[in-house]
Amino acid sequence: MPAFANGQRYLSRNGPERERFSDPDAAWGHRSAVSTRKGGGFYGFKLHAAVCTRTGLPLAWRVESANHGDALFALPLMDAVRERGFIPETCAMDKGYDSRAIHDGCEAVGCRPIIAQIRQQKARTHNDVPTCAHGSWRFAGADFGRKATKWRCPTGECSPKSVWLKADRRNPLIPRETKRWGDLYRGRAAIEREFGRLKHQYGLAPLRVRGLAKVQLHADLTMLARLTQALARARAIPLAA
Numbered sequence: 001m002p003a004f005a006n007g008q009r010y011l012s013r014n015g016p017e018r019e020r021f022s023d024p025d026a027a028w029g030h031r032s033a034v035s036t037r038k039g040g041g042f043y044g045f046k047l048h049a050a051v052c053t054r055t056g057l058p059l060a061w062r063v064e065s066a067n068h069g070d071a072l073f074a075l076p077l078m079d080a081v082r083e084r085g086f087i088p089e090t091c092a093m094d095k096g097y098d099s100r101a102i103h104d105g106c107e108a109v110g111c112r113p114i115i116a117q118i119r120q121q122k123a124r125t126h127n128d129v130p131t132c133a134h135g136s137w138r139f140a141g142a143d144f145g146r147k148a149t150k151w152r153c154p155t156g157e158c159s160p161k162s163v164w165l166k167a168d169r170r171n172p173l174i175p176r177e178t179k180r181w182g183d184l185y186r187g188r189a190a191i192e193r194e195f196g197r198l199k200h201q202y203g204l205a206p207l208r209v210r211g212l213a214k215v216q217l218h219a220d221l222t223m224l225a226r227l228t229q230a231l232a233r234a235r236a237i238p239l240a241a
């Protein structure tokens with residue numbers, strides 16, 4: 001959310017440095033490209049939200065200055081979601097959230113992380129799945145209790161024919177090469193749709209208040225309106241029937 005202020009460091013070209021800022025809490029941050037919009041820097045605040053992929057509704061959210069990384073708020077938001085009585089079975093996140101802390105934090109509360117992977121150039125493989133002369137080994141099921149995945153030689157000629165891998169960031173219980181992972185990851189589109197709705201239909205943007213506390217209140221009120229309308233619609237259906 002761009003601030004109701006400009007973040008120029010100088011008062012004029014070659015002029016003196018700015019000393020008073022109209023929004024002292026706003027900060028420069030980065031946003032990734034979405035659809036046809038380019039990514040890049042912006043000055044303002046970020047709305048971090050956990051959105052239900054079934055209903056498209058926000059379950060928990062918080063507003064912070066834009067200079068904070070997204071990953072910082074993933075686990076606190078998950079906690080907030082659970083405190084509100086929702087028990088997510090899976091949680092899709094982009095590769096900005098690909099860390100061991102977030103992976104393990106999700107697993108610790110029984111939620112399967114569906115996180116896109118940061119591909120490191122020097123890493124030879126993107127996971128620890130064995131390969132043999134017959135090709136790379138295939139996923140053969142997960143044991144959620146033991147927190148391990150089973151992998152098999154594609155032709156079954158190797159001995160042993162299969163191996164169990166302990167789940168971790170590189171080898172999640174729902175492996176990235178499965179269709180299930182892809183389907184769940186595509187659920188992430190829900191959050192971009194919801195941000196669009198909040199901004200364009202519910203008046204979240206453009207901001208016309210300044211300071212973190214007021215911007216947070218503005219976001220809370222926007223969410224209140226959003227959720228109230230959704231509740232009213234949900235209640236209207238049985239009455240009409």
Ligand SMILES: [Zn+2]
Nearest residue numbers: 132134153158
């Ligand atoms: Zn083999």
